[in-house]
Amino acid sequence: MFIELEPIFNNEGSCKEFEYEFVPEDCAEIAVARVKGSVKNQTGIVSLTAEVSFLIDALCDRCAAPVKEENTIDISHILVSQLNDSDNDNFFLIDSMHFNLDELIREDILLSLPTKILCRDDCKGLCPYCGANLNEKQCGCKKPVDPRLEALKKFLD
């Protein structure tokens, strides 16, 4: 969704609320994101706050079981139309008064995602030898011994 920021930047005390949903581009693991929030100008400072709920719909990185998980994050940024040296990371430099909110929210969602999506924290994954799902059963495969180590062992014996 695009928001016209010019009237907000130009009017102290103005506020625009928004509520909508969208499908973030190029992130396969997010099914849909729902956004509810506002952009406000308080004493010349323009801030954007929103609650974003999204559905992770992906496969476990270890065992490939489907993972469906509803997540909610709170986002908050101070929007600025130019950056000064003293500004910090909390400031978000807008590239246009015709502002693409989806792009900002998509980045916040991606930052909030874990590096690995797992069906559960202690997922045991698949056996690399027989492919058994180790969450469901112990397959009894033994880790093959490195032949070089085997030779060394014989030597030591």
Ligand SMILES: [Zn+2]
């Ligand atoms: Zn798993």
Ligand SMILES: [Zn+2]
């Ligand atoms: Zn196995």
